[in-house]
Amino acid sequence: MQNSPDLPAGRMPMPAQDAAARRGNFSEVALGYTLEMARAEAARCLHCKRPRCVDGCPVNIDIPRFIATFLAGDIENAYRIIRTTNSLPAVCGRVCPQEVQCEGVCVLSAKGVPIAIGRLERFIADNFLHLDACDLLRLGPACPRIDPELKVACIGAGPASLTAAGYLSSHGCKVTVFEGLHEVGGVLVYGIPEFRLPKAVVAKEVAALKEQQVDFVTNYVGGKTFSLEDLFNQGYKAVFLGVGAGLPHFLDIPGENASGVFSANEYLTRINLGRAFAFPEYDTPVIRGKNVTVYGGGNVAMDAARCALRLGAESVHVVYRRTAEELPARREEIEHAVEEGVQFAFLNAPTSFNVDECGRVASVNIQRMRLGDPDASGRPTPVVTPGDIYTLQTDLAIVAVGTRVNPVLLDSEPRLTLNRKGHIETDPETMETSYPNVFAGGDIVTGSATVISAMGAGRRAAHTIAKRLGCLG
Ligand code: FAD
Numbered sequence: 001m002q003n004s005p006d007l008p009a010g011r012m013p014m015p016a017q018d019a020a021a022r023r024g025n026f027s028e029v030a031l032g033y034t035l036e037m038a039r040a041e042a043a044r045c046l047h048c049k050r051p052r053c054v055d056g057c058p059v060n061i062d063i064p065r066f067i068a069t070f071l072a073g074d075i076e077n078a079y080r081i082i083r084t085t086n087s088l089p090a091v092c093g094r095v096c097p098q099e100v101q102c103e104g105v106c107v108l109s110a111k112g113v114p115i116a117i118g119r120l121e122r123f124i125a126d127n128f129l130h131l132d133a134c135d136l137l138r139l140g141p142a143c144p145r146i147d148p149e150l151k152v153a154c155i156g157a158g159p160a161s162l163t164a165a166g167y168l169s170s171h172g173c174k175v176t177v178f179e180g181l182h183e184v185g186g187v188l189v190y191g192i193p194e195f196r197l198p199k200a201v202v203a204k205e206v207a208a209l210k211e212q213q214v215d216f217v218t219n220y221v222g223g224k225t226f227s228l229e230d231l232f233n234q235g236y237k238a239v240f241l242g243v244g245a246g247l248p249h250f251l252d253i254p255g256e257n258a259s260g261v262f263s264a265n266e267y268l269t270r271i272n273l274g275r276a277f278a279f280p281e282y283d284t285p286v287i288r289g290k291n292v293t294v295y296g297g298g299n300v301a302m303d304a305a306r307c308a309l310r311l312g313a314e315s316v317h318v319v320y321r322r323t324a325e326e327l328p329a330r331r332e333e334i335e336h337a338v339e340e341g342v343q344f345a346f347l348n349a350p351t352s353f354n355v356d357e358c359g360r361v362a363s364v365n366i367q368r369m370r371l372g373d374p375d376a377s378g379r380p381t382p383v384v385t386p387g388d389i390y391t392l393q394t395d396l397a398i399v400a401v402g403t404r405v406n407p408v409l410l411d412s413e414p415r416l417t418l419n420r421k422g423h424i425e426t427d428p429e430t431m432e433t434s435y436p437n438v439f440a441g442g443d444i445v446t447g448s449a450t451v452i453s454a455m456g457a458g459r460r461a462a463h464t465i466a467k468r469l470g471c472l473g
């Protein structure tokens with residue numbers, strides 16, 4: 001066992017699986033606090049009169065109160081406080097970018113040692129994971145009788161819809177979630193790997209929703225298997241669209257169609273949803289590259305690079321056109337990747353792939369860059385260094401340069417107004433779209449963002465729906 005090296009002095013380190021060992025398995029990397037560790041970390045909280053952490057949390061968890069309640073020895077009520085505004089705490093405690101949210105604004109962060117709020121949230125939530133779904137529910141907000149007439153449909157089963165479904169069913173609505181894939185959870189199951197977010201954690205949260213009488217219909221594609229009008233004709237009073245933004249962007253360079261060049265979405269879906277890592281128990285095919293290159297610098301790129309290592313790659317290079325400073329991935333993920341042996345090629349951009357006689361990718365031509373003036377987002381623009389090109393061997397190339405909305409549903413529903421980026425336009429407060437009684441939230445509205453922001457949007461939309469259906473008393 002070893003501790004992550006990223007942690008500022010004074011903060012309780014998170015135990016983690018040894019880097020050399022974890023490179024060969026898909027088990028969870030961060031092992032979680034013990035009770036003593038959690039208590040020691042919680043004891044650092046100042047219980048501020050004006051706690052900035054609450055505003056920094058996109059769903060406004062009452063952080064000082066849950067910490068104080070836990071410190072007083074009442075872990076059950078600490079859990080209840082978290083669950084009041086966050087229906088997926090064991091998920092969020094693992095994957096939320098707390099360093100730019102609650103922890104980023106924690107009063108103690110001025111001294112560089114914010115409270116490890118996410119780790120405490122995870123510790124408390126994990127203590128209740130062993131409960132069956134029914135008991136888990138009893139610890140959440142009280143659940144009224146479900147009215148079968150108050151039918152609401154959610155399309156897509158990612159964190160936005162799961163949150164909307166949980167909120168609505170806890171206010172008496174009969175919710176059905178329609179998901180295009182054969183498993184429920186969205187990116188939580190097909191994108192984020194087991195070693196960061198065990199699928200059993202997601203399954204537990206879904207089981208609690210089923211206990212709350214939420215129905216899940218899988219292999220059902222909005223815009224193909226059914227239309228929004230079909231749902232209203234079947235008596236649904238409102239529809240929530242949480243279909244995410246899962247269509248990958250590509251590099252648009254020569255050779256990109258070669259065998260062995262994947263989108264990160266496809267690569268990660270084969271591994272996570274198709275369990276390709278568990279061959280021969282699961283026989284989903286995946287290419288096990290020897291010299292792997294990954295293009296991009298976000299969480300998706302880190303996940304793909306770390307999966308490739310675990311599938312036996314001898315070398316994995318993350319090719320990124322800016323510097324380490326601008327990497328958008330979570331700091332902890334970058335550090336874990338480095339510990340495991342992922343290498344970074346900064347200020348590098350691919351220009352073309354070279355292909356062998358069988359049409360398989362064999363190498364990539366890479367252009368060296370330098371940083372120029374800031375762009376509209378404030379990040380320095382990468383600028384080509386003319387003539388400075390080299391070639392890197394690669395037999396598996398994974399493209400992780402962002403995603404956009406999938407047109408399947410949107411193309412068949414012209415009553416939905418889209419913005420110029422192709423995302424669904426909604427009223428920012430009610431989350432209603434231009435199609436009356438149709439609401440939307442999560443990545444389909446914002447573009448690729450975070451789990452917690454999708455959850456926050458799902459909750460806002462569900463609140464409006466519940467109010468409209470007269471469920472708020
Ligand atoms: P999704 O999670 O994308 O779920 C949408 C669901 O809708 C999917 O299950 C999809 O199959 C389904 N669907 C799509 N079209 C249809 C249709 N027509 N009919 C029926 N169903 C449909 N965020 C973080 O906060 N922390 C992280 O560490 C992090 N890591 C990430 C790693 C990866 C590899 C990826 C891809 C994303 C990561 N994110 C992370 C981003 C985060 O997962 C997303 O912002 C979040 O999942 C968006 O939630 P959502 O509910 O809007 O959509």
Ligand code: SF4
Binds near residue numbers: 047048051052053064
């Ligand atoms: Fe505790 Fe930090 Fe929140 Fe203050 S801002 S209450 S120190 S977690």
